Amino acid sequence: MKINKFYLVLFLLALVAPTALYPVFLMKVLCFALFACAFNLLLGFVGLLSFGHAAFLGTGGYVTGAMMLHTGMGPELSILAGTVAAGLLGAVYGKLAVKREGIYFAMVTLALAQLAFFFYLQSPFTGGEDGLQGVPRGTLLGMFDLSDNMNMYYFVLAIFIFGFWLIHRTIHSPFGQILKAIRENEPRAVSLGYNVNDYKWVVFIISSALAGLAGSTKTLVFQLASLTDVHWHMSGEVVLMTLLGGMGTIFGPVVGAGVVVTIQNYLSGGELGNYIHIIMGLIFIVCVLAFRSGIVGEFQKMVKKNF
Amino acid sequence: MATFLGINLFALSGQLLVGLINGSFYALLSLGLAIIFGLLKIINFAQGAMYMLGAFFAWMALNYMGINYWAALILVPIVIGCIAILIERFLVRPIAGEDHLYSLLLTFGIALVLQGVFTHLFGSSGLPYKIPAELSGGTKLPFMYLPNYRAWIIVISLIVCGSTWWVIEKTKLGAYLRAGTENPQLMQGFGINVPLITTLTFGFGVALAGFAGVLAAPVYSVSPDMGSSVLIVVFAIVVIGGMGSIGGAILTGLLMGVVEGLTKYFYPEASATVIFLVMVIVLLIKPAGLFGKEA
Numbered sequence: 112m113k114i115n116k117f118y119l120v121l122f123l124l125a126l127v128a129p130t131a132l133y134p135v136f137l138m139k140v141l142c143f144a145l146f147a148c149a150f151n152l153l154l155g156f157v158g159l160l161s162f163g164h165a166a167f168l169g170t171g172g173y174v175t176g177a178m179m180l181h182t183g184m185g186p187e188l189s190i191l192a193g194t195v196a197a198g199l200l201g202a203v204y205g206k207l208a209v210k211r212e213g214i215y216f217a218m219v220t221l222a223l224a225q226l227a228f229f230f231y232l233q234s235p236f237t238g239g240e241d242g243l244q245g246v247p248r249g250t251l252l253g254m255f256d257l258s259d260n261m262n263m264y265y266f267v268l269a270i271f272i273f274g275f276w277l278i279h280r281t282i283h284s285p286f287g288q289i290l291k292a293i294r295e296n297e298p299r300a301v302s303l304g305y306n307v308n309d310y311k312w313v314v315f316i317i318s319s320a321l322a323g324l325a326g327s328t329k330t331l332v333f334q335l336a337s338l339t340d341v342h343w344h345m346s347g348e349v350v351l352m353t354l355l356g357g358m359g360t361i362f363g364p365v366v367g368a369g370v371v372v373t374i375q376n377y378l379s380g381g382e383l384g385n386y387i388h389i390i391m392g393l394i395f396i397v398c399v400l401a402f403r404s405g406i407v408g409e410f411q412k413m414v415k416k417n418f
Numbered sequence: 419m420a421t422f423l424g425i426n427l428f429a430l431s432g433q434l435l436v437g438l439i440n441g442s443f444y445a446l447l448s449l450g451l452a453i454i455f456g457l458l459k460i461i462n463f464a465q466g467a468m469y470m471l472g473a474f475f476a477w478m479a480l481n482y483m484g485i486n487y488w489a490a491l492i493l494v495p496i497v498i499g500c501i502a503i504l505i506e507r508f509l510v511r512p513i514a515g516e517d518h519l520y521s522l523l524l525t526f527g528i529a530l531v532l533q534g535v536f537t538h539l540f541g542s543s544g545l546p547y548k549i550p551a552e553l554s555g556g557t558k559l560p561f562m563y564l565p566n567y568r569a570w571i572i573v574i575s576l577i578v579c580g581s582t583w584w585v586i587e588k589t590k591l592g593a594y595l596r597a598g599t600e601n602p603q604l605m606q607g608f609g610i611n612v613p614l615i616t617t618l619t620f621g622f623g624v625a626l627a628g629f630a631g632v633l634a635a636p637v638y639s640v641s642p643d644m645g646s647s648v649l650i651v652v653f654a655i656v657v658i659g660g661m662g663s664i665g666g667a668i669l670t671g672l673l674m675g676v677v678e679g680l681t682k683y684f685y686p687e688a689s690a691t692v693i694f695l696v697m698v699i700v701l702l703i704k705p706a707g708l709f710g711k712e713a
Contacts, residue, residue: 160519207698210705214461214518215657219701222654226694233687343650347526354523388534395527399513399520 125268134260135332140372141271142329147352147364148278149321154350155359156282157314158294162217162346163224164322166204167197169231169341171323176243176336177236186249186257190270190327197323198316200227205315209308212297221343228341242337246330263332270328274321279361281317290314351391354398357405366406430683431562437679438672439568439637442575443469443630445671447652448659449579450626452667453586456599457619460510460518461656463525465627466649467532468498472631473640474536477547487550491632498628499621506620511613529646536642544639571633578629579668586664595619654697660710670708 128137146168153159175193178184184192208219231237238244248257255262281287292300293307301307330336339345348371356367371391378387398405404412447465454462462468475494479485485493505528513520549567556565586592598605598612606612631645638644652671659670674693682689700707 160522207701210701211657214522217519217522218461218653218657219697221650222657222694222697225650225654226691226698229690229694233690343646347530350523350526385538386534388530388537390534392527392530392532392534395523395530396509399524399527400509403516403520 122272129261129264134264136372136376138264138267138332139329139376140369141267142325142332143349143352143368143372144365145271145274145328146322146325147349147356147368148275148361149318149325150349151353151358151364152278152281152314152318152321154353155363156287156294157290157311159311159315160217160350161208161220161315161318162343162350163204163220163222163227164319164349165341165343165345166224166227167201167319167322168326168329168345168349169336169338170200170227171197171326172330172336172340173231173237173243174323175327176246176330179246179249179331180243185253186251186266186331189249190324190331193327193330194320194324197326198320201316201319201323202312205312205319209311209315221346224341224343224346228338228343231341232338237336237338240338242335242339243330244335246334246336248331248334257331267328267332270324274324275365277317277321281314282361286310286313348391351395351398353405355394355402355405357408357411360405360407360411363405363407370406427561430680433679433683434676435562435564435568435679436682437676439571439675440678441672441675442572443634443648443671444652444655444675445579445668446575446626446630446633447648448655448667448671449582449664450623451652451656452659452661452664453582453626454620454623455661456664457595457602457616458510458514458521460521460525461653462620462624463522463649464505464529464532465525465624465652466645466647467529468502468624468627468645469631469634469648470536470642470645471501471532472498472628473547473635473638473644474540474631474642475628476632476635477545477640480547487632487636491629494632495625495629498631499625502624503617503621505624506617510620511617529649533642533646540642542642544641544644547635547640549636567636571637575630575633578626582626583664583668651693654693656707658693658697658700658707660707662707663709666707666709 146164149167150161150164153161171193173193174196175189178189178192179186182189204220204223207223208216211219232239248263250256251262251266255266257263257266282290289300289305289310292303293305293310297307326336326340329340352367352371353364354367355370356365357363374390375387378390402409447469451462451465454460472494475497476487476490479490479494480487509524509528510521513524553567553570556563557569558564586595594605594610594615598610598615602612602616634644651674655670655674656667658674659666661667674696677696678689678692681692688695704710
C-alpha cells in the first residue's frame, strides 16, 4: 500500500499549500494539471496525439462563463453545463478524428479546433476579442461564497481530485487495459475482435469532457473566458506540459503543468516575456531529442535502476 | 456594372482571383509537405514558419543588403533549403526511427522558436514589401482589372508546381524518389544513397515553402504569424487531398483556394471556415482523402 501513502501525503500537502503559496497561482496549476491529465489520457494511454484540445478547454470556459453571466444558475450547474458541452463537442470531433490515425489524427484535430476558434471569434455571445469578462464566481450550493480565494481553492482542489480519480479509474479499468492494448498493438486489438474506433471515440469523449471541466473551472477562477483558451497555442501548451512532465505516466502532466505555469508566471512578470515562445519551443526540441520520458518518466527510470 | 443572374461579375472575379492566389500558396505549401511526407513519413510543422522565414529573408535582403526581388526569389529558397538540410541532419534524423509523432512535436518546437525570434526582432505588426517595378501596374480585362503581380504569382507557382510534378513523376531522379517512398531498404540495397536523397528531399520540400514566402511578401504584409495561420489551413487541405499523390496535393491546394474565394463572395462569414468544413465532409464520405491511397 505504498502508493496510497504517497497519495495521502500529496493530499495533505495540497490542503496546506495555500498557506505557503498564492492561491490563485495554485488554482491555475490545478486547472492546467487537470487539462493536461485529460490530454494525457489520449496521448499517453491510447497513443492519440490531439492537437486541438484547446477547443474543449475553451468550450467549457465559454459555456460556463455565459451561464454564470446570463442565467441565474450557480457555479456547480454552470460547470456541469460547460463540461457536458465540451463532451458533446468531443463526441462530434472524436467521431470524425478517429477515422484517421497517427499524424493525420493530429492534423484533423488541429483543423477542427481551428473551426471552433473561428466560431467563437465570430459568434456574438463570446464577446469576440474581449472575451467574457467579469464572470461572477457565485456561491457554491448556496453556502460557500466562492469570491473568497480560500473557498475557491478547496473547490478547485475537489474538482481536480475528482477528475484525477476518474482518469485513474479509467486507466485501471478493463476498458483502460484495452486502450493500452490499442496503443501497444492496434492490429492485434482489432484481430481480437475489439472495435478499436469505438474505444478511441469513448476515451476521446471522456478526455474532452474533462478538458472542458478544466476550462469551466479556470473561467470561474479567473472570472474570464477568452480566445486565448481556444487558440492553437493553448493546444500546443498542453502537449508541452504532458511531454515535459512525462507522457503515459499518471503524475507527469501534473508536474509538467506546474513547471510550465511557473515558467510562464516568472517570465510574464519580467522583461523576458518576449522570450516565452522561444523558451517553450526550445523545451519542446530538448524534450523530443533528449528527454523523451519527461520529468516523471526519467525519475521512475532512475528509481528503477538504483533501488 | 456587369451582372449576371444578380451576381456582380466584377466582385466575383475579384474574389476568384484572390482565391486562385491563396490557392497557389496552398498548393506550394502542401506540395512541400507531401514531398517530405512521401520519403520521411513525417509532417513538417515548421513548414509555415519556413514560409514566414522566406518572406522575412526577402525583406531583410532588400532592406539590409539591397538584394532585389528577383535575386531573392532564387537566393532565399536556396538559403532556406540549406537551413532545412541542417535541421534534417542534426535534429530530425536522430529521431528518424522513433514514432513519427515525435518529429511532429520537434518541428512544432522549431516553428515556435522561429516565430518567437521574429516576433522579438520585428514585433508582431507587419512590414511592407514593395512590388518589383517590372510587375507593378495591371491589365484591364473585360470583367476586371488584373494586377500584374497577382497574375505573376499564379503563373510562377503553376510553373514551379508543374515542374516539380514532372520531375517526380517523369524523370529518373523522381523514380528514385518514388521507389524510396515504397521501399527505402531495397533502394539502399541497390546502392543508392537513400540518406542523401532523404536530406535533399527535405531541403527541397522546405525550400518550396521559402519560395512561397518570397512570393507572398509583396501581397501580404510580412509578419511573424503569417505562417502559422496558413499552415493550419494547409493541414486541412492535406487531409482533404490525402498525401498519396503529388498531383493531388497541387490540385487540392488550388481547388480549395478557389472554394475559399467563392465563399468570400457568396457567404463571407464562412470564408475563414469553409476549408475546415470541406475537410469534415471529406472525412465523412471518403476518410482517406480525395487522392488518398490507404484504406
